[in-house]
Amino acid sequence: MKDWIKAGEIASEARDFGKGLIKIGKSHLEVTNSIEEKIISLGGELAFPAQISINNIAAHYTSLSNGDLKFKEGDVCKLDIGVHIDGAIGDTAVTVDLGDNSKLVKASLNALNSAVEIVKDGLEIREIGKVIHNEITSLGFSPIVNLGGHGLDLWQIHTAPSIPNFDNGDKTKLKKGQIIAIEPFASTGDGLIVEGKGSEIYQLEKRGNIRDMNARKILKFVSEKYRSLPFAKRQLPFNKLQLAVGLNALKREGFLHEFGVLPEKKENSYVSQHEHTLIVGEQVTTK
Numbered sequence: 405m406k407d408w409i410k411a412g413e414i415a416s417e418a419r420d421f422g423k424g425l426i427k428i429g430k431s432h433l434e435v436t437n438s439i440e441e442k443i444i445s446l447g448g449e450l451a452f453p454a455q456i457s458i459n460n461i462a463a464h465y466t467s468l469s470n471g472d473l474k475f476k477e478g479d480v481c482k483l484d485i486g487v488h489i490d491g492a493i494g495d496t497a498v499t500v501d502l503g504d505n506s507k508l509v510k511a512s513l514n515a516l517n518s519a520v521e522i523v524k525d526g527l528e529i530r531e532i533g534k535v536i537h538n539e540i541t542s543l544g545f546s547p548i549v550n551l552g553g554h555g556l557d558l559w560q561i562h563t564a565p566s567i568p569n570f571d572n573g574d575k576t577k578l579k580k581g582q583i584i585a586i587e588p589f590a591s592t593g594d595g596l597i598v599e600g601k602g603s604e605i606y607q608l609e610k611r612g613n614i615r616d617m618n619a620r621k622i623l624k625f626v627s628e629k630y631r632s633l634p635f636a637k638r639q640l641p642f643n644k645l646q647l648a649v650g651l652n653a654l655k656r657e658g659f660l661h662e663f664g665v666l667p668e669k670k671e672n673s674y675v676s677q678h679e680h681t682l683i684v685g686e687q688v689t690t691k
């Protein structure tokens with residue numbers, strides 16, 4: 405468990421460091437780079453690219469390979485960070501409010517804190533969802549029901565069980581030593597996300613041979629460096645043409661999956677998120 409705890413500590417430190425960098429007028433890419441450099445300097449590796457999702461985007465937004473955004477007044481900024489040590493992962497998120505959505509931010513924070521409090525060996529998973537749902541609706545918001553927490557395993561960011569943000573009736577019991585992430589999302593909208601356009605965040609689906617030379621080089625690089633963990637296009641040390649041709653071929657032939665950005669179904673809505681990773685019956689690793 406040593407690596408899980410260390411990964412959690414680094415993720416927490418990087419999250420708090422990143423939280424302090426998010427200010428009106430600053431560049432997303434600069435903040436993202438600073439956070440990712442911080443993780444490496446603390447002795448961790450990225451379990452996934454640092455993600456900053458704004459307003460109605462609930463998750464899966466990272467700085468793109470071309471173009472950049474600036475933080476604006478009124479933005480609700482979700483910062484989601486993943487760190488690994490030899491495949492053991494700490495996954496944690498916080499929301500920074502640059503406007504007047506502090507109550508929304510409080511809703512997902514209260515939900516996370518209350519959920520963490522009840523986690524123990526033998527708890528039915530539905531109970532976590534129930535607590536999250538109650539906290540978020542009591543402040544007048546909707547929990548996002550088709551996005552939530554998850555199990556984690558070595559080199560795997562998303563495994564069973566799903567940890568719901570509402571009572572989904574799942575009577576599966578948590579077991580001591582199991583590693584889970586709890587991540588409540590509170591929304592001013594419908595509480596549903598849809599899959600949007602490509603995020604430039606990819607994950608390896610399979611290994612094998614591919615004819616295109618650029619694709620082969622990229623495949624070798626990501627198989628060794630990221631294995632089964634997600635990575636972003638901007639992190640790949642290849643030129644524009646190699647990336648355009650290679651990534652297309654890898655997607656087309658089923659070697660890579662590209663995640664979609666995940667916006668709320670309702671336009672002009674706002675979403676907040678908080679997340680911790682826990683070892684059931686033992687401790688929260690991302691304090």
Ligand code: CO
Pocket residue numbers: 495496553554585587679
């Ligand atoms: Co997570």
